[in-house]
Amino acid sequence: MGPQGWWPAENKIEICLGAILVQNTAWANVDKSLENLKPVTNFEGEKVAALSQLELIELIRPSGFYQTKSRAIKELFQLLATYDFDFTKLRQTFGPDLRKKLLALHGIGEETADVLLLYVFDVPVFVADRYAQKLFAALGVVSKNYHHLQQQVSVELTLAQAQEFHGLIDEFGKLYFKTKSFADSFLAGDQLESRL
DNA sequence: GGCCAGGACACCA
DNA sequence: TGGTGTCATGGC
Numbered sequence: 001m002g003p004q005g006w007w008p009a010e011n012k013i014e015i016c017l018g019a020i021l022v023q024n025t026a027w028a029n030v031d032k033s034l035e036n037l038k039p040v041t042n043f044e045g046e047k048v049a050a051l052s053q054l055e056l057i058e059l060i061r062p063s064g065f066y067q068t069k070s071r072a073i074k075e076l077f078q079l080l081a082t083y084d085f086d087f088t089k090l091r092q093t094f095g096p097d098l099r100k101k102l103l104a105l106h107g108i109g110e111e112t113a114d115v116l117l118l119y120v121f122d123v124p125v126f127v128a129d130r131y132a133q134k135l136f137a138a139l140g141v142v143s144k145n146y147h148h149l150q151q152q153v154s155v156e157l158t159l160a161q162a163q164e165f166h167g168l169i170d171e172f173g174k175l176y177f178k179t180k181s182f183a184d185s186f187l188a189g190d191q192l193e194s195r196l
Numbered sequence: 197g198g199c200c201a202g203g204a205c206a207c208c209a
Numbered sequence: 210t211g212g213t214g215t216c217a218t219g220g221c
Contacts, residue, residue: 006202023203029219030202064217068204109204129202145211170202 006167007119012087013043016080019115020072020107021063032062045085049077072107079105091121098123110146115166124162126155131173132166 009015017037021030036059041047051059056070063069079101083090094101098121102113110128117123126132128149136149143149157165 019202022201024201024216025203025218026201026220028201032219062218064201064219065203066217068216072204107204111203115202127202131202166202174202 001168001171004164004167004171006163006170007115011043012120013041013045013048013085015119016076016116017043017048017073019112019119020069020076021060023065023069023107023112025063025065029063033060036060036062045077045080048073049081068107072105072112075105076102076108087121091123110150114150118159118163118166122159124157124159126150126153126162127166127169128153129166129170131170131177134173134177135169 007015007018009018014034018030018034021033037043037048040059041051053070053074056073057066060066060069060073080087080090083093091098099113099117102108102116103110108116114125114127117125118127128143128146132153133143133146133149136143136153141149141152143152155162155165
């Protein structure tokens, strides 16, 4: 499939916003919200943090779940503001506990926390999202949930490789797991393995 | 008109 | 721990 160049964004502030907005939402709808946010914030951390939750709700409405997402954005950017939007300082301060710190924020679960680690804090982690679970299930790796798959898949990758890995898995998933009927026919026999 | 997207959370047993 | 309902918009 070639390089996917994930995550598509101008800067890390935009990635933070996109990571929350894309939760169970088609990217086309995320784009609408980002287009609303850009002229208002220019994707500068301080300007995003200065927005009220009500203002955020109006701007991100096209992405749905605006109550939860606006609160998540508020909480995340409050944390970031405390460290002057210095992602390196934040990572060094919390070290291995950074993931726990992110998970403690309302509206940020395992997948979003890992996406932030991978694309914002430069930590090479494996994002065990739904597409990854489907793909690895097709390859014979049965997993109960997010955490379980993450434990089973041990990847030693550089940061750039880990970022690309997740992008490839999701783009692959969009193509081949879109409909169940297609997935069933695609997964018949050993076609998946040969294509991989 | 129904289904679902690059989830998370509250509630329940 | 694990399963289910709910949150919401827009495209197909």
